[in-house]
Amino acid sequence: MTAFTGVAPLLRFVLRRDRVFLPVWILSIVVLTYASAAAVRRTYDTQVEIDSYAANIGSSPASIAMAGPPVALREIGGILIYETSLTALVGVALMAIFSVVRHTRREEEAGRVELLGSTVVSPHAVITAAVVVAGLASVVVGFGVALAFQAEQQPALESTLYGASIAAMGIVFAGVAACAAQLMTHARGAVGLSLAVLGLAFALRAVGDVGNSLWSWLSPMGWSQQVRLYDDNRPWPLALSLTLTVLLLVATVVLESRRDLGAGIVPARPGVAEASPSLSGVLGLSWRLQRGAVLGWAIGVWAMGLTFGSFSESIENMVEDNPTLAQYFESIGAESIVDAFFATAMVLLGILAAGYAVSSALRTRAEESADRLEPVLATGVSRPRWLLGSLLVTLVGTTVVVAAGGFGVGLSYAGTTKEVSEIWRMTAYSLAYLPAVLVLVAVAVLLVGWVPRVAGAAWAALAVCFVISYLGGLLELPQSLLDVSPFTHVPGVPAEELTAAPLVVLLLLAGAGVAVGLVGFRRRDIAS
Amino acid sequence: MNTAISVSGLVKTFGSTVALDGLDLEVATGEVHGFLGPNGSGKTTTIRILLGLLRADRGEVSLLGGDPWREAAELHKRLAYVPGEVALWPNLTGGEVIDLMARLRGGIDKQRRAQLLDRFDLDPTKKTRSYSKGNRQKVALVAALASDVELYLLDEPTSGLDPIMEAAFKESIGELRTRGRTVLLSSHILAEAEALSDRVSIIRAGRIVQSGTLKELRHLTRTTVIVRTERPADLIHEVPGVAHIAHEDGQLVFDVDTDHIDEAMDYLAPLKITSLISHPPTLEELFLREFGDRVEAESEEVHG
Numbered sequence: 001m002t003a004f005t006g007v008a009p010l011l012r013f014v015l016r017r018d019r020v021f022l023p024v025w026i027l028s029i030v031v032l033t034y035a036s037a038a039a040v041r042r043t044y045d046t047q048v049e050i051d052s053y054a055a056n057i058g059s060s061p062a063s064i065a066m067a068g069p070p071v072a073l074r075e076i077g078g079i080l081i082y083e084t085s086l087t088a089l090v091g092v093a094l095m096a097i098f099s100v101v102r103h104t105r106r107e108e109e110a111g112r113v114e115l116l117g118s119t120v121v122s123p124h125a126v127i128t129a130a131v132v133v134a135g136l137a138s139v140v141v142g143f144g145v146a147l148a149f150q151a152e153q154q155p156a157l158e159s160t161l162y163g164a165s166i167a168a169m170g171i172v173f174a175g176v177a178a179c180a181a182q183l184m185t186h187a188r189g190a191v192g193l194s195l196a197v198l199g200l201a202f203a204l205r206a207v208g209d210v211g212n213s214l215w216s217w218l219s220p221m222g223w224s225q226q227v228r229l230y231d232d233n234r235p236w237p238l239a240l241s242l243t244l245t246v247l248l249l250v251a252t253v254v255l256e257s258r259r260d261l262g263a264g265i266v267p268a269r270p271g272v273a274e275a276s277p278s279l280s281g282v283l284g285l286s287w288r289l290q291r292g293a294v295l296g297w298a299i300g301v302w303a304m305g306l307t308f309g310s311f312s313e314s315i316e317n318m319v320e321d322n323p324t325l326a327q328y329f330e331s332i333g334a335e336s337i338v339d340a341f342f343a344t345a346m347v348l349l350g351i352l353a354a355g356y357a358v359s360s361a362l363r364t365r366a367e368e369s370a371d372r373l374e375p376v377l378a379t380g381v382s383r384p385r386w387l388l389g390s391l392l393v394t395l396v397g398t399t400v401v402v403a404a405g406g407f408g409v410g411l412s413y414a415g416t417t418k419e420v421s422e423i424w425r426m427t428a429y430s431l432a433y434l435p436a437v438l439v440l441v442a443v444a445v446l447l448v449g450w451v452p453r454v455a456g457a458a459w460a461a462l463a464v465c466f467v468i469s470y471l472g473g474l475l476e477l478p479q480s481l482l483d484v485s486p487f488t489h490v491p492g493v494p495a496e497e498l499t500a501a502p503l504v505v506l507l508l509l510a511g512a513g514v515a516v517g518l519v520g521f522r523r524r525d526i527a528s
Numbered sequence: 529m530n531t532a533i534s535v536s537g538l539v540k541t542f543g544s545t546v547a548l549d550g551l552d553l554e555v556a557t558g559e560v561h562g563f564l565g566p567n568g569s570g571k572t573t574t575i576r577i578l579l580g581l582l583r584a585d586r587g588e589v590s591l592l593g594g595d596p597w598r599e600a601a602e603l604h605k606r607l608a609y610v611p612g613e614v615a616l617w618p619n620l621t622g623g624e625v626i627d628l629m630a631r632l633r634g635g636i637d638k639q640r641r642a643q644l645l646d647r648f649d650l651d652p653t654k655k656t657r658s659y660s661k662g663n664r665q666k667v668a669l670v671a672a673l674a675s676d677v678e679l680y681l682l683d684e685p686t687s688g689l690d691p692i693m694e695a696a697f698k699e700s701i702g703e704l705r706t707r708g709r710t711v712l713l714s715s716h717i718l719a720e721a722e723a724l725s726d727r728v729s730i731i732r733a734g735r736i737v738q739s740g741t742l743k744e745l746r747h748l749t750r751t752t753v754i755v756r757t758e759r760p761a762d763l764i765h766e767v768p769g770v771a772h773i774a775h776e777d778g779q780l781v782f783d784v785d786t787d788h789i790d791e792a793m794d795y796l797a798p799l800k801i802t803s804l805i806s807h808p809p810t811l812e813e814l815f816l817r818e819f820g821d822r823v824e825a826e827s828e829e830v831h832g
Contacts, residue, residue, distance in 0.1 A: 185658065268654075270621075377600070
């Protein structure tokens, strides 16, 4: 038996299990990169606009911290990289992390590796297959991005190097996840450790890029960006990525040889022996299960709001130089460009927050299909009390996440205007989107109540809203189609007057949807 | 009230699959009732209907004097349930789950909780994601047994437990019996139901095929004997209570009623026994013998 016995059949097995997972990830990253590249190229189509971008966005520390080093921003290619690389690099890293952990530690936790280990496979076959598949998928993403840039008439050299730098990022994080899967006893821990490394890589390069210092060179994400496309076009930083990957994989094999199946290097910490008084009743349980998600989403949406708010200063300068942008903001019908920009930001933040809302509402179905609802309903908890209790946590969480976005916008806007009241004004504006978000919650509850097997379709409803709000104007969709999305009906504050009527209608719709969903939930079988 | 559970003519279908096909079941207050059947015969479906989680297509169901579909939450305060497949929240500890379930049901006896944790040798500080199947089952058992309720619905509660813990489980059931509680204990192991139950109902393909006290079902609990003797045991068929005689590889195989084991041994002993194996019949053997069909084939048909 060689070191690679059993890898080939395992590879086929992993690919088969990932036949939906990986294509969805790969397509999402490539299509998102292509769509934003196409939009950006259309927005900045004269040299004046490009120079204005370089002078405004390219000199903003907040923007550099998010996007990366401002390289070659005086040509459109540099802007395309600057605008797309964050999503592509983080996206490919997440794909690699989830894919590797899913086939290693999660399988081991479920006891399925034991089953495989008893057949003719070498000791490291499972981890090898998982890393190879994640690495291949990263290369496919890189290839797709290169094709997308070619399609946007970018030079072959830059397109290829960009694809390679994205693939390198995915490969490094396949190695990180493989190592983390050895260290931690649980899949959740392995994902958490890998995400922490990704966060650290992001933070190091953010500090390094803003201060133009060497910190970026300590980050795999920094290496992918130090290729300096459209400027130096140097591929050698990617050799650092590959070297680190090899080191990580060697460490993985050493760690795996030293541990027992099912065990991790880092022992699991014991928890509390008794439940705290707050862990009682449906509310206590739901809150306990969701508080982590609420916090994570709130911070994410808040950071997004912070970024939007920081653009407020540069946006006015840019619009002066860029008729495309000016036209866009005029089409919203705003008196002030900054208000129009904020109105756009509020919609996007609202839709982002709806991501939390939908996932939270669908947790009801997740609890049911994981067989955890059954024992709860076998106690003194009635079905309405359980569903409404869980949804109350969804409501509170959604309110917090929605408000966090506006709070972020207000905070950084207040920083530039020195008007503290902006914080509360922006927070209040973001809450105008709460009723629209709750309509999506109601859609999820309707599905859970009446057709639980396809409850996941609530995500499709969110995707439709996103497309309508984000691309509706660009694609010139008819009004009747735009009206499908609840977000269309929210007054575009602060560019428009805030009127209560549409918000009340949306709230009533959301309430009616939840009520009808509850009727279905009371009548049907509880199934797994 | 002296009937804890009363079910008649219960029918439940899932699509084209008939899970329950006119099931009747009576459980008296204060008895430990074994609910015996192979996997896929409808035990879990019955229990889930009793809990109001599934809606019956046809038939009458009464639980603790109420309708489990309409009055689910009220009735549930008076019962405790251990599911066959115990799924727990992975980021809670075992101790937290036990307390949570007890609070949802309306309170916990701390002393009893500590005693049960000790008896089942369960570490309550571990996150449930690191528990084995047996340990998850222990969490559900401790959570249920720590509540003082009228009725305990236990769905294959010992399927993940090792023999020492099965003993702890038997002890707990004995205590419930002493305190006059009602227990519905589903199982696919005949010996387990026999050891613990006052009465037994046997379910097959969604119907009860036998029901009664252990004494009434004595003919079902014959012992299987495999014996090798120096001189031939030609007259074994004349011993009372002996049935199903067969010769395999020079060994004699037969079943004998538990009441007549003594006579069978008396007959065999003078013939010089060189090897002897005896075991209670498994449910599979019982079904094969009593109902003339194969459990494997049936479970495939009904499963799903």
